[in-house]
Amino acid sequence: MSSLRVLWRYPAIVATVVALAIVLTLHVVGLEEAGRWLATAYVAAFVAWTLVGMVRDVLRGHVGLDILAVVAMVATLAVGEYVASLIIVLMLSGGEALEDFAGRRAKRDLSALLDRSPRIAHVLLHSPDSTAEEVRDVPVDEVRVGDALLVRPAEIVPVDGRLVTETGTFDESSLTGESMPVARVVGQEVLSGAINGNRAVRIRAVRSSADSQYQQIVALVHAAEASHAPIVRLADRFAIPFTAVSLVLAGAAWALSGDSTRFAEVLVLATPCPLLIAAPVAFLGGLSRSAKAGVIMKGGAVIEQIARVRSAAFDKTGTLTQGRPELVDVRPAGDLDAQELLRLAASAEQYSTHVLAESIRRAAVGRGLTLLPAENAREVATNGVSATIGDRTVVVGKPAFVASVAPDTTRARLDTGQAAAYVAVDGRFAGVLVLADDPRPEAGSVISWLRSRGVDTIAMFTGDVASTAQSVGRQVGIDDVHAELLPPEKVQLAGQLQPRPMMMVGDGVNDAPALAAADVGVAMGARGATAAGDAADVVVLVDSLEKVAEAVAIGRHTRQVALTAIWIGIALSLGLMVIAMTGVIPAVVGALVQELVDLATILYALRALGGPPSRLGR
Template structure:
């Protein structure tokens, strides 16, 4: 009998918290408040206390000085300065015991020098600036890490689990796969699982950055970390808490908070180099002028904050900004490498394509019925996690076929698998994989040709050593893939390569439709690793995959990027970036955030250190006394830190400059004139192909294909890869050339189709002859598209040349 969920939900809502427990959202009970101070909390109150004390000392000293009690004013100012100096001394000693030298040594020398030289007010101002700097550093770090902390703090701590007819609140660590849980309105899903009843409404914004709620039906999978935005519902746990999505996210976020980028470590080393430079300049100023106050002025304005604060604050702010958009970056080193990425490798299935394969048909040569073939293939496919195998399993289940458990299963990842099903030796996979173990069959070549023409895929089936049929399927290109690749080029990616184990023809069709620069097909997992390793010689490599099947390739790249929240768990070691929302265009956004973050960090370092060095020189020649110098030094620090915080915001949009060589419009039009013979040749064949004799038609088609591949296709590819990203900046807008890029892909597709038709006409393999009408139709389509496309580009170039 099903428990009374509504009654149990009311009971759960009314149950009081136990002292020291957390509620299902992870909020500590108020009874625990104040039980103890963490080190972070102690530092927080110490910084606030120092700031308050130095402010009071400075104001009190000014009041005493105004009343005429100059000695008391000096004593007040010196006391606050010496207190700060004592704290700095303790921190320096602690670092020296760890064999570290801190840049606080300069600040300690400045305060001590000011007190010894009788510059009590200067010492008090320095102390106030240091206390203010510590408080500002704490605030900026807290602000930069805000999104990361939110992800960690909202991690569920407890769950409501059914125990017979009652509910019990248990720590999430005790939830096991198969447990039945109750989710109340507003609660965070504690573990990965499935919906057991009704239609549920979930808020997934914390994972994906998408604000609109989503609906899930009975049996659909839900991920830990999302919020129940509707009525209470029951779910079945499918993973333990440690293996669930949100646990992987929290592990990556914790690693990001604790990491230090190479740029940060480099900045620290340069900051330490500032110590001898400061001492040398201060000593030279004293020696040449004979005035120790000049040396003090140099010490006062010498600030390494642009180095030791601007860079880490910007890096953490960039990581936090990424997290807000559903992009988890493992650490600062990954963010920095992402910003310098040059070569992008993409897996095909599930990355460029939707990964939701649909079975179109089952082809049989008569030895077995299509239903029998589908049953054998689906039974064997149960042993493989590959998306094609799982799609065929779903197709078999949808037809009500009785699947059996396969035995003696072996799999070659990305190629196929074999095993025993109902006593039959079954081989299932790509044509090369199956054909290697079976005698050749003429019908297979004809089917492969059909698959090329229709841009569909297929897995062949061999039964007891004989090729028996094939399952045809389609894995369509993601709608956002072409736009995402254009945005990636605009973001600075120079070369995009698609890696796949699929056939060259199918891979080429997907690659042309998406707009990649290079297609490498028929690759084994080892081949993919080798391709990425060779890519290292050309620049910083990025690899995008699903995070499950592509873990070795993700680990081999400089930055591995896993698509989908499930990658947070499966690829926590292999991937440096996890895109929680299953959208390829978020990778372009991640790249833009990383590049902007690095640019802001470099700006802060260059501008801040430039101003600091200028202030030191002015102090050395006596143009900047200690007191104004302290104020200038603090102004530089504040400006640099606030600039670093810009990385946590979205910026002001793309402010890239207009094209400098936009006068090239005339040259572009000249190139179009040079291609006029190609367009005329296409148009002539479109008009007269139907009247040609078979031999003449074959020769004319071959000559046209050779002309297209030699002159037209390279021109359009160069436009797509080099010119269009520049024009997109000039035209502004989100994706102003989307329609024209789509036309490029259609030109490439039709050219490839004509090339294949020409090859088939030239071959005398006994296959059914191609229809002249079918070839004529494709040539007419190409003629129409080229005429329209060239007219659009001529108008565009004319308008740009006139600006």
């Protein structure tokens, strides 16, 4: 059955093989003229079909390389090499199958992601007249936020949820590339696409299927598959010069030898499959390799850009730093004691998405404080929040923001690596919450690796205060620090940073405008954001800055493989054409040899699936 499916998928190959077999049989039994007429009719039909496709391409503004194949087929028929003309047809129709095979090989990890997409969820329902639970299987698209779900052993988690069971172990390798299972405890988030361990667990859905991590990755993969890299279009630009050189060589061979057959013998070696197939296969391989490493690139064009990056900018909090600041000190400045100051600040911060806000809330709950409800809560992006709590107006945020409502605000003295959230209550400065967020251990080596690989300019763009930003910059090796920035200022700096292309790395939420303004936006999407990262071109699914260096390394390797594959195809074709000008390669042999050239370039393009790692610190 599988053989029949293959035959059905490539009818042109089947028809050409049958035609070639009949022609060869007629030739063997002495009916050469009948074979010639059959071959001529079949090839003429194929030429007509190819010309129709070429006209359609030209109308769409695309000039391809099929003209060479058409001229070669017509030339071989004209000089009586009808078997060679059939082999050219077989080669062109076989190119589709070859591209399909190479594409599937290159997309193996992308395809694995798609094939494992969750489809069914086990929803737990309580019976109204008993304490028993009923399990109902529903399509994953019908799961609603808040639904209780059962995940059986070795099953795929259908949607993002929080663990209700006390503990659980999950294989997240398809999401992050991390091969070791990870342990989760009650209340922690479990991502869709993770594989449950050897015991059943219960989760409560926190996102719908469309918004969950794995489905977002699948959407990115579909988008990446549909894209075309500039280097693929660059291969098309070789069409006119390669066609011109091939026709000149063939014409020269005819003129020098006086034998029209020589024209056909040269042209059969000029077929363009290496240019048409090798580059797309290489880029699919690069996309597949990056997905396996826990980095989703939104198409081949992104690989082309990230391979040429010459400058980079990094956000600080959650990107260069751990992203989980810990409260280390509470410094009241007025009548409030430390506990009440922390309670009011954390209550106001309930309505903020900033990483410092989360840390303040976590510290308050950890100290047994009950958060108070707030009214008129308002967040000013990157500046802070204000809220009415009971009969008090509380403002928490940067010193300048708090000073705008409390002129008596004074800046705190901070140690290296510390950050501060300033608090005002009822228009008066109330104190400072001091937090510490250490740089990621790998940050310094990533910066050093980028510099050693030709990234000439590296900067930090942050909304944090200058003293903290400068301290982190010194620790990771960044001298060009821009602090206390608003989102529009980040966008402006991203547009001005030279040389280009420029890469911006941020958390995928607060840095969305700057990510969109960069030539390559990289979102650290492992925490706080789903994988969609609409503003970013690259989404890092692993909570490690090393993956940024790995993405650059994969991009450079993939681009180099694609370009090399193109030049291998051109060099081999031109070399063989020069040899064929002497008449030592018959047309039939030349057509068969060209198939080997196609195979060599495509096999080389598959090298994009492997290649050297980023080798940080080496």
